[in-house]
Amino acid sequence: MRTAVGIDLGGTELRAALVAEDGRLLARRSTRTDAAGGPEAVLAQMTGLVADLDLAGARPVAVGVGAPGPLDAEAGVVTGPPTLAGWHGFPLRERLAAALGLSVAIDNDGHAAALGEWRFGAAIGRRHFVYVTVSTGIGGGVVCDGRLLRGRGGLAGHVGHMIVTDDDVVCSCGNRGCWEAVASGTAFGRQARRAAAADPAGRIAALAGTAPADARHVGTAAREGDPAALALVAEEARRLGAGIVGLIHLYSPEVVVIGGGLSALFDLFAPVIADAVATRAMPAFRDVAVVPAALGPDAGLVGAAALVLAPN
Template identity: 60%
Template sequence: MSLPLASPAARPAVGLDLGGTQVRAALVAPDGRLLARAATRTDVSGGPRAVVEQMRRLVDDVTAGQPRHGLAGIGVCAPGPLDSAEGMVLGIPTLPGWTDVPLTAWLQEALELPVRLENDGVGAALGEWRYGAGRGLSDFVYVTVSTGIGGGVVSDGRLLRGRRRLAAHIGHMTVVPDGPLCPCGNSGCWEAVASGSALGRRAREAAAAEPSGRLAELAHALAGGADAAVLVRAARDGDAAAGRLIDEEASALGLGIVNLLHLFSPQRVVLGGGVAQAFDLLQAGIAREIDKRAMPPFRDVPVVAASCGQDAGLVGAAALILAPPEPPTGAGSAHG
């Protein structure tokens, strides 16, 4: 593939998505289309310097060795907490050694291109806003439900930032004060109640409680413990116990979504992440919880599946360059 060398606006960007398991990259056209992709297993033991080298190679892979000046820049999404204004990763619980890493500066040095960094939930929200299910909206909330729960909020036509750009940590609303322990240390965060990990834990408990049930059988056949994916499969196969757990999951998701409706008054709620792949199974239960708990003016707000799917983070990372949420010149803002 050859990279167009026309105006900056016409140049593609590379989106990088740093995860605890994989580093993924995509070459993304200005209209949001994925032109090429590559991925590699995250070099956890090598630490940040090794991962920056992996990122450099992934950029070469997706650009097929074409000169880098054909790119508009590099956008990176990473788990938080991070300081996106300063381009610093403050710490990644799943990746040792990633404390106070100036990732933007290191990548700029390695790649000689503009680099922008964003929290993965916020980045995916940007991707859905620019190219997906949030396109054209002035107010929407993106929720990613996978290992944890993250997201981003677009309000009155702008990405919600707040002090230190730390707004929209939506997974850490307490929704059940005495609920299960969350990785953050609090009890009963929405993440602890409704994430894919929480669903997987309930699936394992159900499999253990009924060793001859369909869920246990399926988990055994797939040669792994019962987790969220096995549960979804069992529910699709019509297993009643799995169906009940899916209904519980839908209620738990709906509970948090009702809060987001009342707090942000979005025009739409967009669900992404691994668990959202079972959106068809969850939709009715989420709607039931909204009808039960939301005030009437909020009940007609559509809840839809993300349209960038698992690629929202990659597309959103590229959008940091192609269609940035703030003017690229402003490294910081007036927030104190």
């Protein structure tokens, strides 16, 4: 069976895996990304992780890397990710190929995770679907007419930077009103801290204790029925739903798949999101399903390998 190495380069965690062509993770290693060390340090981490993978005799055909965007997948160059300083213009594909002696493909992490869910997860066999990852930011990837959309410079599908509000909320990208600015895990965490500060005797603050309140505390409190937490969840789901309705009109998918850290609360968001699609989408679009990612946190890692095992 053919295998490939997938590498998921995150701002905090760097992961590598040996992946079979049927999507199984055969071996994996991870470490904390040496973000402060810059691209040369991280390149050394990557080669180290791959060398440490237990290949058990497998001979991977190539290496796929999912990295924070924007990046130029055609040129194999990292363009200037907000979460990784000093990477602007770094020729990751060429340098990693030289270090490993294997051919390398790179793409942004949203595209990689979309490919993972398409080939091996919640969107197997679909001709049209949208993958959205809701985490520190909001990213994604789109399959339309049976192909992963790449666009100029491989930059299609930056769904987090669709402008969804006139509100003067500044996004990590510097723009105002982006979906990411109002509905990402970062935005939700900010709401959690505000709620905890506004009611120090409340359930969210109690669960957080001395730590800053975050999405997990809100999720736990909401599952217990805490009204403040339920209100935060409803507002987040409303913001997610509005963006998803826009995406449905823009790309006409069969299904929308939600991944990323905040999808751990998907069951709490689901009713409000489903209601948004059923009432705010135009009639021809109202039967589009919104489902959680099947591969969870491994979507990007498996998808990175899929960049070379089953790219399109």
